[in-house]
Amino acid sequence: MRPGTPAELVLPYGNPTLPDGPDGEYLTDRLTDEAIALIEARGDRPFFLNLWHYAVHVPIQAPPEPVAKYEAKARDTGLAQIDPFETGEPVPTWDKRDARVRRRSVQSDPAYAAMVENLDGNIGRLLDALDRTGDAEDTIVVFTSDNGGLSTAEGSSTSNLPLKQGKGWTEDGGIRVPLIVRWPGVVAAGTRISEPVTSPDFYPTLLAATGLPPIPDQHVDGVDFGPALRGEPFARGPLFWHYPHYSNQGGRPSAAIRDGRWKLIVSFEGDPARLYDIVADPGEQIDLAAQRPELAARMREPLSRWLDDTKALLPERNRQPEPFAELPP
Numbered sequence: 001m002r003p004g005t006p007a008e009l010v011l012p013y014g015n016p017t018l019p020d021g022p023d024g025e026y027l028t029d030r031l032t033d034e035a036i037a038l039i040e041a042r043g044d045r046p047f048f049l050n051l052w053h054y055a056v057h058v059p060i061q062a063p064p065e066p067v068a069k070y071e072a073k074a075r076d077t078g079l080a081q082i083d084p085f086e087t088g089e090p091v092p093t094w095d096k097r098d099a100r101v102r103r104r105s106v107q108s109d110p111a112y113a114a115m116v117e118n119l120d121g122n123i124g125r126l127l128d129a130l131d132r133t134g135d136a137e138d139t140i141v142v143f144t145s146d147n148g149g150l151s152t153a154e155g156s157s158t159s160n161l162p163l164k165q166g167k168g169w170t171e172d173g174g175i176r177v178p179l180i181v182r183w184p185g186v187v188a189a190g191t192r193i194s195e196p197v198t199s200p201d202f203y204p205t206l207l208a209a210t211g212l213p214p215i216p217d218q219h220v221d222g223v224d225f226g227p228a229l230r231g232e233p234f235a236r237g238p239l240f241w242h243y244p245h246y247s248n249q250g251g252r253p254s255a256a257i258r259d260g261r262w263k264l265i266v267s268f269e270g271d272p273a274r275l276y277d278i279v280a281d282p283g284e285q286i287d288l289a290a291q292r293p294e295l296a297a298r299m300r301e302p303l304s305r306w307l308d309d310t311k312a313l314l315p316e317r318n319r320q321p322e323p324f325a326e327l328p329p
Contacts, residue, residue: 009054009061026063028055028115032122036129051126055119058150060157062114070110070117079108085156092246101250104156112157127182137184140209142202145177153249164284168249170241170256170265171284183209187229196258197225198239205229221310240306244268244315253315257303264289264299268315273300 007014009027021030035051074080084106091099107113123143130136149158151166151173160166160173167174179197181187186209200222204214208224221240228234238259245253253268261279275289275296289296307314 007059009059026118028053028118028122032125035126039126039129039133039135053119053122056112056115056149056158058154058157060109060111060115060155062111062118066114066117067110070113073113074108074110079106082106082108084108084159088152089250091153091248091250092252093248096248101152102156104151104159105161107159109157140206141180141182142206143178143180144199144202146199148172148174148176150249162283165251166249168243168247169251170243170254172263172278172282174249174251175241175256181229183229188231191229191231193225193228193234195225195228195234195236196239197223197228197236201225201236238302238306240303242307242310242312244313255303255307255312257299257306259299259302262295262299264296264303266300266303275299 011023011025012020013027015027018030018034031051031053035049038049039047071080084104086103086105088101088103090097091101127136127141130139130141147167148163148169149160149166150156151158151160153168158166163171163173163176165171165173169175198221200219201224202222203219204222204224205226207214207219208226214224223236225234225236228236238257241256243251243254254265255268256263256265258278261277263276263278263284264273265276266273273289273296274284274287275292276284276286277288278284306312
């Protein structure tokens with residue numbers, strides 16, 4: 001349901017696969033309506049619903065009523081009088097090389113808050129629909145996101161503090177996302193799992209949960225984390241990220257590995273690798289690479305093997321000193 005970010009979250013959507021609705025319709029409401037209609041019309045057939053709400057995403061637009069509520073809250077709490085932004089280093093991309101990274105450090109955007117509230121209400125409507133159809137006790141619900149909040153560009157509408165950075169970075173503010181699993185009879189209410197997992201794990205996990213055999217060629221990097229959901233021993237093993245280009249959010253080319261409590265970020269610009277104890281220091285403020293060089297070297301080995309095994313493309317030095325300049329003969 002997400003062929004590309006629409007021009008607007010209110011009419012007209014500009015979405016080629018979704019006809020516009022009545023005046024005043026909000027896209028998150030509409031997508032939920034469509035999902036509920038699918039559930040209610042399917043009869044007794046098993047179903048898989050992959051619902052990607054555009055919220056919360058730019059453009060930051062929300063229905064007027066909750067926006068007004070959070071504008072009043074910002075005034076009443078004094079947040080409206082606080083400058084929420086910090087000006088940082090130059091943006092590394094050529095097209096924005098005269099601009100500087102603008103970080104949000106205070107969570108005070110009323111429209112963003114309204115979008116979160118609206119999304120939360122729509123997830124509730126979807127769960128209510130499962131109750132009405134009698135499917136709630138026999139349906140696995142997974143709620144997650146694709147990346148961390150946008151905190152350093154395009155309006156910097158949210159803050160991920162105490163996590164560092166946001167979308168477009170390999171720091172945890174960019175890669176740590178919410179994950180909620182509701183599986184009646186299997187996942188006990190209030191269960192909290194400390195072992196990290198990653199989105200490629202969903203495929204093998206859901207196959208196993210529905211009694212289907214694994215398809216290793218299609219989920220090469222994925223691991224079934226069903227044992228963790230059932231309260232059984234589970235060790236995911238290392239997680240890897242590869243971001244080999246400059247982001248418009250300010251991030252620079254890098255790769256990262258997390259293994260247990262340790263995380264290593266390797267820069268492709270030649271800067272020293274950074275090592276963090278992500279449990280004791282979730283904000284990645286204390287680089288331990290100089291204190292633990294043997295650990296940093298030991299973590300770099302599986303990261304390098306993973307990059308080789310996946311045939312990951314690595315950035316090359318750009319021979320053009322300035323944008324669009326003629327290359328020397």
